[in-house]
Amino acid sequence: MRFSPRVDRISGEGAAAWKIHSAAMAARRAGADIIVMSIGDPDFATPPPIVERAVAALRAGDTHYTEIPGRPALRAAIARQHREGGGAEAGAANVIVLAGAQNALFAASLCLLSPGDEVLVPEPMYVTYEATVHVSGATLVSVPSRPGGGFRPDLDAIERAVTPRTRAILFANPNNPSGVVMSRAELEGMAGIARRHDLWVVADEVYAALTFDAPHISVAGLDGMAERTVTVGSVSKSHAMTGWRCGWLIAPEALVTHVENLSLCMLYGLPGFVQEGGIEALTRAASEAERMRDVYRRRRDLVCEALSGLPELSAFRPDAGMFLLVDVRGTGRSASDFAWRLFEEEGVSVLDATAFGASAAGFVRLSYTLGEVELTEGCARIRRFVERLRQGPLRARG
Secondary structure, eight states, X not given: OOOOTHHHHTOSHHHHTTHHHHHHHHHHHTTOOOEEOSXXXXXXXXXXXXXXXXXXXXXXXXXXXOOTTOOHHHHHHHHHHHHHTTOOOOOGGXXXXXXXXXXXXXXXXXXXXXXXXXXXXXXXXXXXXXXXXXXXXXXXXXXXOOTTSTTOOOHHHHXXXXXXXXXXXXXXXXXXXXXXXXXXXXXXXXXXXXXXXXXXXXXXXXXXXXXXXXXXXXXXXXXXXXXXEEEEEEXXXXXXXXXXXXXXXXXXXXXXXXXXXXXXXXXXXXXXXXXXXXXXXXXXXXXXXXXXXXXXXXXXXXXXXXXXXXXXXXXXXXXXXXXXXXXXXXXXXXXXXXXXXXXXXXOEEOEEGGGGOGGGTTEEEEEOOSXXXXXXXXXXXXXXXXXXXXXXXXXXXX
């Protein structure tokens, strides 16, 4: 039987990056002692007030069809958060609720891009961006980060990459995997490129509430950007609601209408009780994001300290989020070999960051979404593994 050529466009290195995580989860299910630092799923429970509101909605019979673009109260709360966070003057009509930020990115790709279009994406980039762009028939053009610049975007290189086929710029701010928060000057530069070349900007801002050392600035709030910016967000990371699949897209009303038509065919609205949880998260439970941010800051500092003093490793200190990149080139091993051997010998899973773009080659990404005891043990195993590398060849891989 034949399949659509589209199935080939939704595979690639991004999908392959998760093989080590899948192997780690399978080993854990089989009873192995595995510390999973390869995925950003918060270890917190969803805050009880959010859960209780959703449960109450279920018990009250909130199990029927809902408005395709989302409940007005949730859309209004999202628009208010966007405005108060420095975004554009958006209202509920500029918002559509979707099944997580990934669904929102996918919908934006299908409604903005055509075969032959090009999308500029600064490295490092989240692993699903490749397939998300390719599914529309467009081409992703990755732009390396500034050499020696700590994974900062190279604005000159981005402008040089613009061609007559360029349709959009896509980036995450704060960045996954680097944790870099773009400065106002960098965002102004990005906005200038978009205005000069009449491009869309798709800003993935799912980590906006989890910034530590630098303020988050929304590109949509800059002059002349509201009409050409798609802002993607969710409550997954900010409120430990990854499994709820409650995300959104904020954009000009015309694009929201197109995405609503797509959602009518693809999703047909988010469950009402999920939306009630989202409303609670963005209103009465809004302060939970600050509590989680403080926890992640402590965990970041713990990991950076625990991995310090190893000449073979260099941890890149993130400004935001729940991940950090570790340069493993000093071990003499490729990032892929380092990650797989670490998993096989010490039972710790991390990701080869090469999947996030060539700029991250030689780095691994680890998540600090674990409790401090488990994080401490995971870092101790990494140290033990690296110290053993100094002493001679590793055991043969099984």
